[in-house]
Amino acid sequence: MTTDREREMEPRTIEGTDALVNVESGEIFLDVPAASPRYIRVEEGGTVREGDIRSRSEGELESPSLRKWTIETIGPETVIGTDRKTGERREWERTTLERQLATGALSTTLTDFERVNVTDRKGDDSNERSVVAxxxxNDGEKFSRTFRPVDGETGGEERRLEPVDADDRIGEFEDELRERFDRAVELALRNEGYAV
Structure with missing residues (x-):
């Protein structure tokens, strides 16, 4: 989790959906919809690409026919990017780029995890329990990991868990991204009184 800083967020309606939008330079941060923990964040130096990662696979978005830009500058009114293939510069109105990211016309690449929800679930059998993270x-996708209590734990201050199941896509993460994912999960579990 990269930042704990406060963002200056402004409510907007994007294609009929309530959203919160960061209005500061240097970063695009969208809560879409505003009532959901999903978010999209693009920083200067990040990537914006054609296509919607939420409805297409990573392999489909790697198609040579889909363009990618490295974001050079994020200002209050405009965003400037450089086409990765041609080197051509492109300028967007910031609100246009935000709308395209929110609606899936454009996506960013997955680089970080800033939000984790932890839920303690009890099964039909009162002894059957799991914790789901x-x-x-930052690209609008969500991933899950399931844990179960370690046998013999008496429930002191830290309740120990062991992983039992995970979203298959997590296994495809590169090492650095996997470390960020694991840190985000560990921190969220620790905040809820669990240890892995």
Whole structure:
């Protein structure tokens, strides 16, 4: 989790959906919809690409026919990017780029996890229990990891858990991204009184 700083967020309606939008330079941060833990964040130096990661696979978005830009500058009114293939500069009105990211015309690449929801679930059998961590990536995707209590724990201050199941896509993360994912989950579990 990269930042604990306060953002200056402004409510907007994007394509009929209530959203919160960061209005500061240097970063695009969208809560879409505003009532959801999903978010999209693009920083200067990040990537914006054609296509919607929420409805297409990573392989489909790697198509040579889909363009990618490295974001050079994020200002209050405009965003400037450089086409990765041609080197051509492109300028967007910031609100246009925000709308395209929110609606899926454009996506960013997964680089971080800033939000994690932890839920303690009891099964039909009162002894059957699991803890699920739902992890939200900066590209609008979500991933889950399931844990179970370690046998013999008496429930002191820290309740120990062991992983039992995870979203298959997590196994495809590169090492650095996997470390960020694991840190985000560990911190969220620790905040809820669990240890892994």
């Amino acid at each position: 739902v992890v939200y990536g």
